[in-house]
Amino acid sequence: MARSALLNVMVQAAMKAGRSLARDFGEVENLQVSRKGPSDFVSAADHRAEKIVREELQKARPGYGLLMEESGTIEGSDPQHRWIVDPLDGTTNFLHGIPIFAVSIALERQGQIVAGVIFNPAMDELYTAERGGGAFLNDRRLRVAGRAALPDCVIGTGIPFLGKGDHARCLVEMRHVMGEVAGIRRCGAAALDLAWTASGRLDAYWEHGLAPWDTAAGLLMVREAGGFVTDLDGGDKMFEKRSIVAGNEKIQAQLRQLLVKARG
Numbered sequence: 635m636a637r638s639a640l641l642n643v644m645v646q647a648a649m650k651a652g653r654s655l656a657r658d659f660g661e662v663e664n665l666q667v668s669r670k671g672p673s674d675f676v677s678a679a680d681h682r683a684e685k686i687v688r689e690e691l692q693k694a695r696p697g698y699g700l701l702m703e704e705s706g707t708i709e710g711s712d713p714q715h716r717w718i719v720d721p722l723d724g725t726t727n728f729l730h731g732i733p734i735f736a737v738s739i740a741l742e743r744q745g746q747i748v749a750g751v752i753f754n755p756a757m758d759e760l761y762t763a764e765r766g767g768g769a770f771l772n773d774r775r776l777r778v779a780g781r782a783a784l785p786d787c788v789i790g791t792g793i794p795f796l797g798k799g800d801h802a803r804c805l806v807e808m809r810h811v812m813g814e815v816a817g818i819r820r821c822g823a824a825a826l827d828l829a830w831t832a833s834g835r836l837d838a839y840w841e842h843g844l845a846p847w848d849t850a851a852g853l854l855m856v857r858e859a860g861g862f863v864t865d866l867d868g869g870d871k872m873f874e875k876r877s878i879v880a881g882n883e884k885i886q887a888q889l890r891q892l893l894v895k896a897r898g
């Protein structure tokens with residue numbers, strides 16, 4: 635698998651930040667933690683990882699803009715390119731000692747995601763994808779799961795943080811999906827939910843209320859693994875509508891129909 639120079643930059647940044655997260659994960663009880671909402675936490679580990687990613691990316695491509703969860707938008711001189719970064723996806727897991735968290739970095743060119751890297755240092759899993767070049771877990775090429783019937787499928791989803799989303803809608807959707815599938819998982823890191831959909835661990839995944847940094851790298855991962863990704867209405871406005879449904883062609887469509895039905 636030959637990686638482009640840009641993908642290498644992203645891999646280096648994700649791995650350096652990932653090593654910082656791994657060190658902090660070992661001392662999680664000593665971390666400074668604050669809240670952005672009643673149960674929306676951010677820690678010194680998030681900030682440290684974000685600083686590392688920002689420095690690495692700016693060193694390699696000083697003109698590119700950035701959209702980062704903790705720092706927001708940083709304008710660049712090159713209007714064609716933007717990095718979209720979640721320095722620690724899965725902060726709640728991280729702070730609870732659950733090893734399901736990741737650094738997520740995407741590169742957007744002229745409004746299109748062209749490269750993505752998701753690194754989970756606790757599992758030593760590096761997911762990479764380039765537009766037209768396939769998706770990989772470490773050196774292994776990824777392919778979405780091939781199951782075609784919902785009762786065979788394990789489906790991932792997310793539940794909004796307290797005070798940040800519509801829990802009632804979430805319950806209605808869960809009830810509709812639960813009655814049709816083999817199982818539902820709430821793993822706690824949207825970027826990994828998508829990477830796991832790309833790798834076939836999850837047959838499909840849906841969630842509402844996500845930001846671009848949660849999904850930018852992962853949605854490319856799923857598409858490059860042969861899967862389908864749309865917003866709830868079947869379009870391509872995942873960032874604007876903040877909803878995402880991903881999976882293989884058949885299951886993605888069936889799941890989306892169930893969710894549309896649940897919406898009533």
Ligand code: IPD
Nearest residue numbers: 722723724725792793822823824
């Ligand atoms: C969160 C995780 C979670 C999802 C939340 C996200 P964070 O990201 O991806 O799975 O349900 O909506 O905000 O805050 O841990 O980077």
Ligand code: CA
Nearest residue numbers: 675676703725
């Ligand atoms: Ca967060």
Ligand code: CA
Nearest residue numbers: 720723724848
């Ligand atoms: Ca996130």
Ligand code: CA
Nearest residue numbers: 703720722723
């Ligand atoms: Ca985050």
